[in-house]
Amino acid sequence: MPGLLPAAPVALGPEAWWLPGFALGRAPALLDAIAGVLAQAPLRQMQTPGGRRIGVAMSNCGALGWTSSREGYRYTACDPLSGKPWPPLPALLRALAADAAAAAGLPDPAPDACLINRYLPGVGMGLHQDRDERDLRAAIVSVSLGLPAVFLWGGLRRRDPVQAVPLAHGDVVVWGGVDRLRFHGVRRLARAAQARWPCRWNLTLRRAG
Ligand code: SIN
Ligand code: FE2
Numbered sequence: 001m002p003g004l005l006p007a008a009p010v011a012l013g014p015e016a017w018w019l020p021g022f023a024l025g026r027a028p029a030l031l032d033a034i035a036g037v038l039a040q041a042p043l044r045q046m047q048t049p050g051g052r053r054i055g056v057a058m059s060n061c062g063a064l065g066w067t068s069s070r071e072g073y074r075y076t077a078c079d080p081l082s083g084k085p086w087p088p089l090p091a092l093l094r095a096l097a098a099d100a101a102a103a104a105g106l107p108d109p110a111p112d113a114c115l116i117n118r119y120l121p122g123v124g125m126g127l128h129q130d131r132d133e134r135d136l137r138a139a140i141v142s143v144s145l146g147l148p149a150v151f152l153w154g155g156l157r158r159r160d161p162v163q164a165v166p167l168a169h170g171d172v173v174v175w176g177g178v179d180r181l182r183f184h185g186v187r188r189l190a191r192a193a194q195a196r197w198p199c200r201w202n203l204t205l206r207r208a209g
Pocket of ligand 1: 185
């Protein structure tokens with residue numbers, strides 16, 4: 001049935017792939033899993049080391065969780081809000097990371113960390129590299145749910161040209177190996193009303209430790 005099958009994978013680099021619709025069939029279960037995590041480790045707006053409030057609201061699950069504060073960027077075993085370990089990584093997320101990496105021809109990153117990002121309309125994320133992890137070649141699996149957003153895909157240098165990738169509900173982006181340190185970000189979400197979704201969710205699955 002044309003139109004119902006996800007589009008073919010799109011190469012974003014030698015070891016980077018956009019997998020349109022890859023997580024679509026698992027989206028309801030993923031949204032349930034997010035709700036379960038947030039009931040234990042609520043969303044919060046973290047501060048940058050420079051003291052600015054990050055627009056994206058965040059939480060984590062897995063053995064390690066990414067945090068930002070005046071003390072810097074770091075992974076912690078416990079949620080600083082509760083002092084308790086982050087909620088465990090749901091098996092569904094571990095399986096999705098393995099399957100998406102396989103679809104991209106990359107080794108299973110065996111993630112121990114999942115950052116949950118919530119974008120409201122008008123919120124974006126500046127260009128950055130993910131470099132707080134121990135292994136800077138292990139694949140990152142990034143899942144988009146809810147409102148669409150434009151993913152900004154740059155090069156290995158901040159000044160390199162940036163490609164605009166229109167991510168929809170259920171899309172996955174995977175990058176590892178030689179592409180692992182590519183700069184990336186998210187354009188501010190459109191403010192126009194959208195009946196179907198109140199926000200965009202992004203799950204970033206990584207091996208941190
Ligand atoms: C991130 O780089 O942490 C988030 C990327 C995204 O929201 O798609
Ligand atoms: Fe990132």
